[in-house]
Amino acid sequence: MPKKIKLGTILPPNTFFYTIAFEQPGQRLTREILEKHYPVPKGRKAHRGIHTEYNAFKNGMVSVEVKAPDNSENMLFLHVGLTELDVACTCGMPDGKLCYHAYMGLHSLAWYHYLDLDRYYWPGLTADDNIKNKFLTTEVTKNWITVKPKAKYGNIFKSTFGFEGDKYLEINKPVKLENVVIGGQEAVAYCLAYNVGSYGNSFLPVLIPCLGLTSKNNEEMISFKQFGRADKPIQNITYTSNQELLNDIGFKQYDIAKTYDNLDGQEKRNELLHLKQNILTLWEQAIPLLSNEQYIYGYYTYWLKYLKDKPRKADIRDCRYSLKRPVLSFALKFHQDHFSFAAIVSVNDKPLKFNYKPHLFVFDNITELCYLMPSVQDDNLLMWVLSNNKRLTILKEHFTEFHDAFLAKVSSFYLVLFTHPKSKKAVPYSFEMISSEII
Known part of the structure; x- marks a missing residue:
């Protein structure tokens, strides 16, 4: 015994x-x-x-x-x-x-x-x-x-299973953007309504018209009276044809976002790609129209259901859209016993700086411009990396498996720059170089 x-x-x-x-x-x-x-x-x-x-x-x-x-x-x-x-x-x-x-x-x-x-x-x-x-x-x-991983290591690669949350990612060849014809007609005040937080709990960003009062010189809105929705339209306003188009886009987005918001956790994961793509397509139509707007704002709110009565002035943000679309790339670094993997979002080869990110958009701290992501895939991949303290961590001994399971596919569709530990220069990722010199 x-x-x-x-x-x-x-x-x-x-x-x-x-x-x-x-x-x-x-x-x-x-x-x-x-x-x-x-x-x-x-x-x-x-x-x-x-x-x-x-x-x-x-x-x-x-x-x-x-x-x-x-x-x-x-x-x-x-x-x-x-x-x-x-x-x-x-x-x-x-x-x-x-x-x-x-x-x-x-x-x-x-x-x-x-x-x-x-x-x-x-x-x-x-x-x-x-x-x-x-x-x-x-x-x-x-x-x-x-x-769980310490915050500074973000999302750690687990042998055989990969990263937390990567099962819901789709990594394919990014869509090629087509030139968008810019419409140019007068319009009135519109808000980009969004929130930030955990990836699965954020609602999808929508365009919503607002009724407000302008300043004496008509350069800005000084107060807001009402949100405009399909079930609660703004009365006594003569809409321009451009505004009619924007209203239609906003109402469609609100219906999509409300559908998504009412789903439970698993249903949200199942429907996110489809509904988010529909929202993105509508934003691609809206932003060229908004480029000629005089009154454009961002509006931060915790829940979609709060878009009922009127905007809170304290939650209004300045918002200027760029017609340029950012490019997603990645940075790989070696730290003696592990590798780190981070995302970079850039415009004209200049990285954007931002502290938080809602679905589909990046707000750059330097230019104070609002950029629409080029695809749902890029946005989901970026948000997933950002959701774990903005980095992934891979033990040196797991790097080959990480390459086979994840990095080989990512690097075939996106630029991945590896900072060489000796020269300190960023060079295009090569598994052969790393396997011969480091692992």
Whole structure:
């Protein structure tokens, strides 16, 4: 019979681990899978009285204290692999079978009927606590353990799985822009309504007409009275033909954005590309018309539903559109034991500077111009990179896999500049050069 392990000791080399293979996509343990490895206790009271507390995440293992209904106290040690969960218990697991304490503890942890363990899978990072503490931040409570990249490393490449969120990206050859004919007729006040925040929670930007009062010299709006919507139009205004076109564009955008806003999380992810493309196409029609507007503003609001009554003067921003479209490229750098990957948005080869970004637009701090992104793909790729402290991180040992899974495709469609660690010069990315000189 295996020797019982004392609590708080380092696991001996011959510690027995029982292996449970994952059957679901990803690294999810369900109660159904668990019940295939242990005779399910009968009766409704069999699972009552179980108490579990997360203890630590060290050397790639999660430790969980288990107090079972039979008053026994043990510590579980969970090691998450690519395709399986290895479980050890301080009882030693007699006869090489999953023990009662492990079954009861895992059954309790899977209180939603499943337990997602991918958060503890960080190949190349967690086996050594010094490396783990450099790249990852770990929060341990009695009820959960959170493991995530430190902010300065952004989104870290995870071997086999890639980056967080990259499953929803589409990377194809960017669309070729056609010259847009600029219309030139007089118009009245219009606002670009937008918000910023987490990628999935931001509403799609819309053009919305506003009724306001101009200053004495007619150079600006000094107050605003009403938003104009299809269900609540601005009255007693004689619209020009240009304004009629802009109104139609704005009303269509609002309907699209409202449709998107009413979807749940998974539906939003499924419909984002299609609806966002429709919004972009309408913006491509609107911006040339807006170039001749006298009163153009940006309007920041937290929720689309706030576009009901009238704009708040405090949320109005100056807004000048550029007819030029920015170019998306990327910068790759080497930092002794890892690589960083960042996005660059430029116009006429000059990088734009911006602190925040809504869907589809970039507001440049230097020129104070508003640029419409050239495609939904470019915008989604840029926002995804920006969403994790503006960078991706790849361990040196994972670079070849990163190239095969991600960078080879990106670099075939976009310019990727690699800063050579010796010359400090930015040169076009070459996997052959990096593989021969660095990895």
